[in-house]
Amino acid sequence: MYTRVESRFWQDEKMRLVSDDARYLMLYLLTSPHRNVLGFYFLPEPYACFDLGWTTERFRKALGELLANGLVKYDETAHVVLIINFLKHNPLENHNQVKSATQKLDEIPKTPLLRDFYETVKKYADGKSHYSSLLERLEKLLGEQLEQQLPKQLHKPFGKQEKEEEKEEEEKEKEKEKEKEYRDILSSDETDDTRLTEDSLNDDDNKTINAITPKEVVELYNSICVSLPRVVTISEKRRKQIKALLKKIRDRTEIEAVFRKAEESDFLSGRSGKWNGCNFDWLINYNNFIKVLEGTYDNKEAKPKSWNVLERLYKEELEKEMNSE
Structure with a gap:
């Protein structure tokens, strides 16, 4: 057809x-x-x-x-x-x-x-x-x-049908509450997470040079890591993971550095075609964060073909000199 x-x-x-x-x-x-x-x-x-x-x-x-x-x-x-x-x-x-x-x-x-x-x-x-x-x-x-x-x-008993309708209403209310919570997180300049980060400045073991909120971490990621899946929701679990990471790093420059390294890495960005599992949650895992920061996934510069030819010619000349001696 x-x-x-x-x-x-x-x-x-x-x-x-x-x-x-x-x-x-x-x-x-x-x-x-x-x-x-x-x-x-x-x-x-x-x-x-x-x-x-x-x-x-x-x-x-x-x-x-x-x-x-x-x-x-x-x-x-x-x-x-x-x-x-x-x-x-x-x-x-x-x-x-x-x-x-x-x-x-x-x-x-x-x-x-x-x-x-x-x-x-x-x-x-x-x-x-x-x-x-x-x-x-x-x-x-x-x-x-x-x-x-x-x-x-x-054939549904009236009472059962009524309960199901009530359950549906409860589910709708829960969804509305989640949406409101998410909007509050994105629109508020001062969230609970921000205050937690500021409080950590007073903790000798968890000092940060520049306080940064989970919202700002997500915005940094979305603006830098354009090759990776975009973050659209800050769930409770995700906020806790961001807080945990913020307590362990020195300042926001480390976060920017990791996001930039991830975007520039052919492997992490998926450009190499070898792996496509990198995303925001993977990057904010502390162990993965450190590996990226230390350059584990940086692009390896391959030797140009011309270099291999020169190297071979040099070895041939060296062998001739040794044989002539």
């Missing part, structure tokens, strides 16, 4: 707002070997990562941009992707294509995205009678889904 990708794809406003990886992923989704005539198909992450030669992290980051811009929808449980405007640019032209598309529906795992796909088909089927069989099939599938869901809801 072929897919129509219009030249204005590259000038589309939403496409211009996303990263190169996100644009490349969108083009892949439109032309993927796993696609179908619906733009609604089964696509597990490992399939896409293998085709693209990407890590799971890189795939999820690019997919997140497409989701945020309303270009696609993705069901992580059923591994199904829906390209929102696929049928706009690749309409089903006749009854035969609709018949083929209807058969493809049976190959797609059960997913809540079926409702979204139904709304998409209704939108682009307006005034096109040959879409009617596809719409009927979708309505039947949606009815079957509803029938399967209703008995589960109706």
